[in-house]
Amino acid sequence: MAFVLKRAAKRLVRAQNAAKKENATLPKQEDLEKADIILPEEIIPISTSVKKTRTEEPESITDVEHTGHIALPKEYATVEAKTDILEKVRAVSESYPLVTTLFKGVKYVVATATIRFNPVTNQLMYIVEEPTISDRVTEIIKQTLKLLQERLDIEPSKLKARKEVYGYVDEKINEIWDYLGAALTEDEELKAKYYILRSTIGYGHIEPLMRDPNIEDISCDGVGQPVFIFHRNPSYGELITNISFSTKEELDSFVMKLAQKAGRTISVATPLLDATLPDGSRLQVTFGTDIARKGSNFSIRKFFKSPLTVIDLIRYETANPLLLAYLWLIIEEQQSLLITGTTAVGKTTFLNSVAQFVRPGLKIVSIEDTAELQLANVNWVPQVARTGYGPTKYGEVTMFDLLKAALRQRPDYLVVGEVRGREASVMFQAMATGHPALSTLHADSLDAVMDRLTTRPIDLPVSLLENLDAIIFLEKTNKDGRLIRRVAQVLEIEGYDRVANRLKTNIAFSWNPTTDAFETHDSALLAKIAAKRGQSPEKLKDELLRRANLLNWMSKKGIAKFRDVANMINLYYTNPAQLAALMRA
Numbered sequence: 001m002a003f004v005l006k007r008a009a010k011r012l013v014r015a016q017n018a019a020k021k022e023n024a025t026l027p028k029q030e031d032l033e034k035a036d037i038i039l040p041e042e043i044i045p046i047s048t049s050v051k052k053t054r055t056e057e058p059e060s061i062t063d064v065e066h067t068g069h070i071a072l073p074k075e076y077a078t079v080e081a082k083t084d085i086l087e088k089v090r091a092v093s094e095s096y097p098l099v100t101t102l103f104k105g106v107k108y109v110v111a112t113a114t115i116r117f118n119p120v121t122n123q124l125m126y127i128v129e130e131p132t133i134s135d136r137v138t139e140i141i142k143q144t145l146k147l148l149q150e151r152l153d154i155e156p157s158k159l160k161a162r163k164e165v166y167g168y169v170d171e172k173i174n175e176i177w178d179y180l181g182a183a184l185t186e187d188e189e190l191k192a193k194y195y196i197l198r199s200t201i202g203y204g205h206i207e208p209l210m211r212d213p214n215i216e217d218i219s220c221d222g223v224g225q226p227v228f229i230f231h232r233n234p235s236y237g238e239l240i241t242n243i244s245f246s247t248k249e250e251l252d253s254f255v256m257k258l259a260q261k262a263g264r265t266i267s268v269a270t271p272l273l274d275a276t277l278p279d280g281s282r283l284q285v286t287f288g289t290d291i292a293r294k295g296s297n298f299s300i301r302k303f304f305k306s307p308l309t310v311i312d313l314i315r316y317e318t319a320n321p322l323l324l325a326y327l328w329l330i331i332e333e334q335q336s337l338l339i340t341g342t343t344a345v346g347k348t349t350f351l352n353s354v355a356q357f358v359r360p361g362l363k364i365v366s367i368e369d370t371a372e373l374q375l376a377n378v379n380w381v382p383q384v385a386r387t388g389y390g391p392t393k394y395g396e397v398t399m400f401d402l403l404k405a406a407l408r409q410r411p412d413y414l415v416v417g418e419v420r421g422r423e424a425s426v427m428f429q430a431m432a433t434g435h436p437a438l439s440t441l442h443a444d445s446l447d448a449v450m451d452r453l454t455t456r457p458i459d460l461p462v463s464l465l466e467n468l469d470a471i472i473f474l475e476k477t478n479k480d481g482r483l484i485r486r487v488a489q490v491l492e493i494e495g496y497d498r499v500a501n502r503l504k505t506n507i508a509f510s511w512n513p514t515t516d517a518f519e520t521h522d523s524a525l526l527a528k529i530a531a532k533r534g535q536s537p538e539k540l541k542d543e544l545l546r547r548a549n550l551l552n553w554m555s556k557k558g559i560a561k562f563r564d565v566a567n568m569i570n571l572y573y574t575n576p577a578q579l580a581a582l583m584r585a
């Protein structure tokens with residue numbers, strides 16, 4: 001019997017190969033009938049066989065058993081030889097203005113940024129240069145600040161327009177100087193006003209950093225520690241600055257001011273804060289108590305009018321065009337994905353950028369704790385949870401509440417900022433009932449993912465996790481003195497093994513830290529999609545490469561802005577001929 005099966009299989013493969021040579025599609029039923037065999041059940045799932053490119057006949061039946069997977073193309077896997085990064089870093093020397101002001105009709109630059117290599121510490125540095133002032137002016141500034149506190153009868157943050165705020169405070173400063181009889185030269189006046197405005201309505205020491213649109217992240221780990229920033233320029237990345245807080249009092253009062261700007265308070269009793277600043281930036285503060293031994297610490301994740309896009313991910317080498325094209329295909333096909341990794345690895349950013357792959361026109365409902373997501377999709381309903389007031393948490397709306405409500409809004413896609421608690425069960429049940437979801441989870445390995453999802457407080461049964469289609473693991477590490485972020489692995493969920501009570505998984509992509517290249521393997525998910533679309537693996541692979549080429553072309557051309565990326569994706573669907581012409585031009 002085994003022998004008969006083996007022969008039948010061989011003939012089947014021969015028939016398949018013959019059919020493939022004629023056209024790129026899989027054999028039709030007639031072809032199989034011509035092959036003069038009766039198909040045994042076991043080898044029926046041929047629709048996604050990957051052995052299409054081989055010309056000679058496979059040796060044994062095991063060659064055709066490898067069905068259900070599509071071998072991913074190897075394009076884009078090789079890395080171009082990289083020039084010595086350290087050499088490049090040493091040569092960096094860039095300066096640009098951070099704060100300019102219009103003073104008596106003339107435009108002045110009051111603060112600049114200089115990025116250069118420090119040969120002593122062997123590090124790239126971000127140096128903020130601000131005006132130098134004499135002791136006499138410093139004293140006047142101190143007195144003015146004290147008097148301003150008493151005289152500002154309107155809380156500056158209550159004034160809406162920026163110009164209005166500046167005008168109001170400026171007027172008050174002039175009044176105070178008249179009162180003090182302060183005699184300042186024009187130059188001194190300009191500088192003194194910069195410092196006064198900086199500490200009253202600005203962000204104090206970090207004002208210049210807040211003004212730099214290239215900075216994504218500002219953080220400080222404690223007293224005497226330098227403030228770190230993350231620069232948008234892919235060749236800079238994380239940079240150390242010349243700004244620091246030298247005393248505990250200074251840092252504590254600074255973080256209290258930050259909290260105040262976010263309309264919240266922070267104290268020894270409530271030392272942890274996660275809030276949103278007026279410009280939409282995300283603020284995290286730990287007040288210096290027994291729990292933060294280096295003193296207070298903070299991190300600001302700046303809000304971008306234009307968030308990072310998939311093309312930025314290519315430019316930062318977080319992923320390559322092929323990997324993103326793959327995600328594009330599976331997101332278009334409404335598969336459910338979980339993006340995981342440690343703190344600040346770039347989960348939310350990744351989620352936000354790949355959400356652009358949701359087919360234009362589909363309805364997305366997003367749910368998050370702090371408003372971070374920014375999608376270009378027209379049919380997007382963003383919702384943000386809110387904390388309640390007082391001990392009864394009056395008025396609280398949790399992620400769980402929002403998610404339950406969201407399901408009644410008939411979304412085509414759910415985007416959940418981060419799963420942490422009870423909302424996870426709603427999300428997974430939603431997936432099970434055909435509402436695909438994209439979300440993030442704080443975990444750095446499959447074991448950690450399973451652990452977080454199946455133990456308290458999330459507590460899901462393993463079987464429910466099979467509704468997930470793929471997990472994307474992000475990793476950040478140091479390489480040649482730079483912080484790099486990479487997709488470490490794309491893991492497909494093939495199903496649930498009831499006996500072992502485990503998920504059956506398949507690695508589609510993995511990152512090799514030694515070569516810094518993305519390695520491609522087989523994809524079960526694409527095979528599933530090909531079958532669902534009734535498309536041959538070859539056709540799907542062609543499509544995958546077409547999309548990868550488009551993304552690659554966009555990155556080479558520098559088409560990376562949020563809107564532009566959205567337009568290109570739209571064009572891919574609506575007018576491929578125009579897009580092809582554009583790419584050829």
Ligand SMILES: Nc1ncnc2c1ncn2[C@@H]1O[C@H](COP(=O)(O)OP(=O)(O)OP(=O)(O)O)[C@@H](O)[C@H]1O
Pocket residue numbers: 216217230301302308313316318341342343344345346347348349350442485
């Ligand atoms: N691929 C990337 N390349 C460069 N910078 C990135 C990348 N992804 C994210 N960033 C930057 O890193 C910072 C952290 O990103 P993000 O908020 O996405 O991380 P996260 O993993 O969601 O963090 P958390 O664990 O706090 O939720 C942001 O300032 C963001 O702009």
Ligand SMILES: [Mg+2]
Pocket residue numbers: 347348349418440
């Ligand atoms: Mg996040």
